Amino acid sequence: MRRVTTSTTTSSGSEIEQARRDRTAHTAVELSGVGKTFGTGTGAVTALRGIDLRVAHGEFLCLLGASGCGKSTLLNLLAGLEEPTTGTVSVTAARPSFMFQEAALMPWLTAARNVELPLQLAGQGRGARRERARELLELVRLDGVGDKRPHELSGGMRQRVSLARALAAATSTEGDAPGLLLMDEPFAALDAITRDVLQGELLRVWEATGTTVVFVTHDVREAVRLAQRVVLLSSRPGTVVREWSVDEHGPELHEEITGRLRQVITSHAA
């Protein structure tokens, strides 16, 4: 069953509200009534149910949830790797690109050639893609390590090469639609210091490139630090519990979100 999407725009009195709407008028991602069920019959598992979600161009959105909230499924839907069982997914951004918990670099390619790979697959010429890879490596502050192989780099450096590659993929197709970065707990496997620095780097890169970011995490602190908007998902099946706009809330937001997350988790206690 597929529903037809109708875009609704609610008018608001406040001028600031209006300005915000203008900036976010262009929707990069829109999910309406999205559900995903794996399998059929008694063995069927519902991963997602009734998800309505809108992400504006250039927005930084964090999806927060405990295990089993279907966040990876949601990202796969956005990337077009899976089809929803119900509802519609529309992505107007350029081809979405993925970043995973592991850097997942091709071990036989140098850092620069890894960044070039999506451009090569998109059919770009050698000169253009070399230049682009050099730019992107510079953006993640890895100029000069383009000739190194993944095993010669530290975990944090590998994850930055992976970020550069994701950015290359997001911008590999011609056109002015800014890219969409889907990030599946990309810093979860890093040590605390590196994670802290890389979070700052990600914000810097996001501001510099204007890409839309959908970032999945189970770390409330990370979500509050990075995102403009935090969406809390429940588990089994994943539904939207609440969402917070980070700018409008003070420092108490962290406590509040943690409290709600704990409620969601406790509700699963047998």
Next chain:
Amino acid sequence: MPPELVERQGGSGTDDSAKALAGLDALDTPTVNRVPWWRRASRSVLPPVVALVLIVVVWQIVWASAITPEYKLPSPAAVWDEFLGIVADGSIWSILWTSISRAIFGFAIALVIATPLGLLVAKVPVVRSAIGPLLSGLQSLPSVAWVPAAVLWFGLTDATIYFVVLLGSVPSIATGLVAGIDQIPPILPRVGRVLGARGLASARHVLLPAALPGYLAGCKQGWAFSWRSLMAAEIIAAGPALGVGLGAYLKNGSDFNDIAAVFSAVLLILVVGIGIELLVFRPLERRVLRARGLAGV
């Protein structure tokens, strides 16, 4: 193109962050200890040379003690003389060429057959369950066992030899490729798909390079098997149409009770086998593994 976004970090913060990042990179980058080439050479060359010298010394002692009669165990000097003899009359070149050219040609055909076969077995489940067990079964069947049948089918011709060589090496190469593909971490094809690799592009840019170490190991074993099968075939199937290769040279030595020729043939077979391994497969494998950070530097 970037929309105006909320300012979250002061300008001075980025500079600090750049420095912190540079510091982390310097601390966390894995250090690589390079061993100087002469030490590497002395480590890898010296032990086998010493072992070889010891073997020849023991051989000389056993021969000098005359425990075994001369027609069973020749002296190292007699074998050396025999070797010099075939070098002097030039027959060594035709003997070596006959065998090596057959092995290389046979191996090349085996590659052409085994590579698509391995890809099919690895990627098509029906093909895998149908002929997967057969492939591993064939690997444990000595290909010499095919010589009698091949002689009946093809007579004493080159076809017999190639048939036996192919049955020896194709299963190894194909199995190696299948193992190589099976061992690819699942995240890599997934990343490839996300980056836009589909179908053939995925095979070329992701699957084949990722499977290369296993494929190469299969090729190495396939070469050893094809060389072995070739020698077996040449010894058993000897005929005027087949020329004199290493196997036939060995058989002739045995037929004429010339133990020195037998020894010199066995040593030559060994030297060619080890030589190809050292000159072709070892450097290739080393390069592939080192590029992936899998081999000790």
